[in-house]
Amino acid sequence: MPLYLTDDQAMLRDTARSFMAGEGAIPKQLRHWRDKGCGDGFGHGLWKQFAEMGFTGILIDEADGGLGLGHVEAGIVLEEIGRNLTPSPFLTSAVAFVEALKGSAHAGRWYPGILAGETVAALAIDEGPKHRPEAIEMRAERWGNGFKLSGRKQFVVHGASADVTLVAAQTEEGTTLFAVEKDAKGLEVEGVRLADASIGARMTFENVEVDADAVVGELGGGEVVLSRVLNAGRTGAAAELIGVGSAAMDMTVDYLKQRKQFGRLIGEFQALQFRSAHLYSELEIARAATLKAQQLLDEGSDQAEAMVSVAKAKAGRASLLAVQEGVQMHGGIGMTDEYDIGLYMKRDRVLNELFGDPAYHADKVARMKGY
Template identity: 45%
Template sequence: MAKLTQTEEEILLSEAAKGFLAKSAPVSRLREMRDGGSRSDPELWQEMAAAGWAGVLVPEAAEGSDMGHAAAHVLAREMGRNLTVSPFLSTAVMAATLLRQLQDDASRDKLKQIAAGGLTYALALDENSKFSPESVGLSAEKRGNGYVLNGKKRFVVDGCEADRILVLANSADGLCLFDLANQAKGLEREVLAMIDSRDAADLVFDAVEVSGDALLGKAGAGYDLLKPALEAGQAALAAETTGLSEAAFALTTGYLKERKQFGITIGSFQALQHRAAHLWCEIELTHSAVLNAGRILDESPEEAALAVSVAKARASDTAQKSVQEGVQMHGGIGMTDAFDMGFYMKRARVAAEWLGDYGYHAGRVAQLRGF
């Protein structure tokens, strides 16, 4: 049974991350970026890399800090509290988890660049309105020593600003995973106007030629290679979403203690106390689910699928409850752009869809439990 409380080291890491993000990436920074039309924060990413965050899952042999998934979740949770804009999930978690499986010089060099903050990634997976990574229509036609890619990928998070793209495509041999430059000839980006003001794009592949070196692993084994990276990303996203829920809850309870109605603070109303207490319990249960997923990913990653889907499903549901209660308990001010609650609601909605929504993961839990 995994330990469902934070270790002393994790508490210290959380406190350090909280202090760093409060100074370098408060929610007001996201507001400034949105108002200025910016979708990324490269300066902040360099600061994170200098602190060892970009290399949290990069082996020490590749100059990473290799702190493990549970530590990555601590960082992601604190980023969720501040709605921090960074390529952390796509690059430091998913790309690093994928590349560290490959025992070759090219992958080790890429891992070194990730840890140093010099290389970022996006994952191009979705092709339909819902997450279904194994339903791949984008084609990879063998041509000489390389391939030609044709098709479209939707909702590619970090798809505009990332240096490289990991693409799952369908070939005559089965699903193949490719690593290609974001500026490849024939690759076009359609910028998405996301409600959470962050970087995302649809990618169109029009006869994109890639060399045989772009193929990761063996032809036909692309999804097997991708699966551990997906589970790592889903668990880390659950951690980030849990931090979001906690921050929205803190905003709400702070408001309940200050707002007066008929000369009485509304936090003294029993009905609101009951709702707040219920939400607190939901957040604590979700935090435990995330801790469990992190422990299993570190100790027995091949057995983590159930724990990861439980964490992602719970985190999505809890965040939705947290932001909805926050808006309702704030009343009219909760719907205004001048107040931060709207930013949390928008981010919660996007996070719920990325890498599988509640329905996807609830179905996965049922399947893994034999139902």
């Protein structure tokens, strides 16, 4: 498929861009909830507006009340979220969690709330300091007609606000996924403010009892569903990183056109022009890789997983370059809270770690290719 948007997708981009720049822009949302000390890190009113715009149903099939679109369309919304640093549970709830429930009996339980912008979902996968889904140690032991979950999870984005959390654990049969509701007995949730002012959580499971119906997918077959969830989350995070990097670049270029030094606009200095051109090229390559990954996922291609890792790694490195160049070209004021460029650097750091950093995905691709 060509690496550009169709007319319908371009219309969605224009709609999302206008909405995010208005209702979801930085001063109105991120700074507001951060400075207020909000325990959720986002506004539930804005989440309902996402639903009114139809965004929350992008990946939900039409038969279930959604729009029946794909990862390309979800990525369009996520890029605009990244461009405006809009705080919302869209990535975890309307992308990753929705993907987990496709074809599952849980869809009827949770899709209506997501479609209405009333339900927030989280993913509890990581247990150590880095993303390692292949090293899950949390246990789920049989108990009566259900299971008891014991262990700890961390870096659970929106975990403190979640109505339901998708939890990965080990059973006798193998890796299994569970949908655990927020009021489950024995579940302790500690909200933690992340570097970008969003709220993550550390979760402790002390013999948390769930019935057999809590299993998502097949017992012991969680790796199949988890792979689908991670591909959706990684591609979505890559799209959001493209938005973060693009906005940081635009902000920096605008600054170069205004700031004077030695009687000249600093944008006239050839060294800064070279660096800006290099940054633009890197972001465009990352955008193309991300769009290709989205298209392969929508096609159900067996090459999608490798391209997803390429996209996540490339988008992470390009976004990192964008925020670093932005702060440096702004000079000392780039590190002050008064200038938004620093907020983009913080968001970049969280998104780069979410679902695996560039080093993790570069290694993953190398192993897939036999190195």
